[in-house]
Amino acid sequence: MKVAVKVMPRREVLDTQGRAVGEKLNRAGLTLESCRVGKYIELEIQESERDKALDKAKEMAEYVLYNPLIETFEMEVVEP
């Protein structure tokens, strides 16, 4: 099963990468209100049960994929 983990900077944290991209776009005339840049990690897990796959993905996310101080994460099954 393929599970995706989306890791985004917390609202209250300054997202320097997102700000840089947003400013670049605005200067180029491609106006936008705001921009946030995060990570998208696709995990191919050998597990056919949805709940078990999500549990494993959560364990992986908490182990190494995100930093709880400055980021939050969401998961989604992208391929059964």
Add this chain to the structure above:
Amino acid sequence: MKVAVKVMPRREVLDTQGRAVGEKLNRAGLTLESCRVGKYIELEIQESERDKALDKAKEMAEYVLYNPLIETFEMEVVEP
């Protein structure tokens, strides 16, 4: 409207970041088949029409968000 642009490394390109994360997880006993790491960019665009917002996001993606040689991108409306 909030549009997300998901940028992933092309299949045929070596995803060094994904491989490093995958190896780290496997060594820690969190077994997985494969891992790919991409970017997730949320753009808040002042545009209420869905199609126009997606057109603008596409223009932004092609201008600065992805490298067509090594990456592909997908878009989705995440907030109306």
